[in-house]
Structure formats: C-alpha cells, structure tokens
Amino acid sequence: MIHIPDFANANAIQITFCILAFITVITAFLTIFSRNPIHSAIYLVICFFSIAGHYLLLNAQFLAIVHIIVYSGAIMILFLFTIMLMNLNEKHEVHKPRITRLGAIVSFCLICVVLIAIFINSKPIVGGYDSTGEDFQSIKVLGKILLNEYMVPFEFASILLLVAMIGAVLLSKKEKSKNNE
Numbered sequence: 614m615i616h617i618p619d620f621a622n623a624n625a626i627q628i629t630f631c632i633l634a635f636i637t638v639i640t641a642f643l644t645i646f647s648r649n650p651i652h653s654a655i656y657l658v659i660c661f662f663s664i665a666g667h668y669l670l671l672n673a674q675f676l677a678i679v680h681i682i683v684y685s686g687a688i689m690i691l692f693l694f695t696i697m698l699m700n701l702n703e704k705h706e707v708h709k710p711r712i713t714r715l716g717a718i719v720s721f722c723l724i725c726v727v728l729i730a731i732f733i734n735s736k737p738i739v740g741g742y743d744s745t746g747e748d749f750q751s752i753k754v755l756g757k758i759l760l761n762e763y764m765v766p767f768e769f770a771s772i773l774l775l776v777a778m779i780g781a782v783l784l785s786k787k788e789k790s791k792n793n794e
Contacts, residue, residue: 630670636663650696654689661685675752691774695781 640660647653661684668677759767 626670630667633663633666633670636660637667651693654692654696657692658685658689661689675755691778691781695778698781 637660640656640663643656644653644660647656662681665677665680665685668674668680
C-alpha cells in the first residue's frame with residue numbers, strides 16, 4: 614500500500630508553527646523593551662503560552678501542560694510578587710552608575726562570544742538512531758528519567774529559586790529611617 618502524505622495537514626502545521634514563532638518572538642521583544650514591569654510580565658506569560666504551543670506541535674502534551682503550570686503559573690506569580698514588593702516606580706528608580714552599566718555590557722558580550730564559539734564548534738550527531746522502544750511520552754518513563762538521572766539539577770534549581778526568592782524579599786525590604794525609631 615502506498616502512503617500518500619497529507620500536504621494539507623503539513624501546511625496547517627507549518628502555518629501554526631509560523632504563527633506561534635511570530636507570537637513568541639514578538640512577545641519576547643515586548644517583554645524586554647516594555648517600560649512597565651507589569652506589562653513585561655504579561656508579555657512573558659503570552660510568550661510562555663506560545664512556547665507551550667510549540668510543545669504541542671512536537672506531540673509533547675505532558676511537557677506543554679507542565680510548562681503552562683510551572684512557568685505560566687508558579688514562576689510568573691513569583692515574578693509578579695517580586696515586582697509588587699519592589700514597588701518599581703520610575704520616579705523613585707535609582708539610576709545605576711556608568712561602571713555598573715559597562716560591567717553589564719561587558720559580561721553580556723562575553724557570554725555572547727562564548728555561546729557563539731560553542732555553536733560554531735558544535736558538530737551534528739551523525740549516525741543511526743537507536744530506538745529502545747520505550748514511550749518517552751509516558752509519565753512513568755519521564756518520572757524515572759527526571760528523578761534518577763536529573764535529580765541533582767532539580768535540587769540545584771530548587772535551591773536557586775529559594776535563594777532568588779529570599780534575595781527579592783531582602784531587596785524589597787524597606788530600611789527603617791532613624792527618624793521613625
């Protein structure tokens with residue numbers, strides 16, 4: 614039996630991918646360039662949802678749902694609490710000295726150089742694809758892999774999030790003035 618590819622379905626998937634990619638890139642730029650931190654957080658949520666759409670296109674429904682729950686839910690709530698605690702107003706915003714800005718630009722450029730060097734020196738994997746026959750979409754297999762092979766990175770991520778939350782609270786804590794004592 615001859616299999617005839619369904620070009621209408623392939624075109625629909627390509628169009629959906631292009632729309633999701635456009636939404637992802639535009640909302641990522643709006644997140645960075647928006648002056649209002651609340652608007653940036655909303656743009657970031659839209660970006661997260663479009664990335665979840667990419668997961669759905671790759672037939673990774675579990676990852677899409679986890680991505681929506683973890684990033685669009687929990688992480689964005691932490692961002693919004695941090696923004697609200699820090700009370701970011703343009704009137705009271707402290708301008709950073711030029712040396713701090715210069716340090717940020719230099720570190721950004723160094724990271725870009727390292728990432729470009731890694732990208733240039735990377736080599737594609739050439740060879741056969743070994744199939745084990747396991748369904749990596751099942752939650753049981755994903756749980757075994759994540760909690761056996763990637764347990765240490767999970768613990769590091771949880772410690773990093775805890776330290777970031779404590780740091781945000783300490784940064785937003787208002788110092789008592791000597792007149793109020």
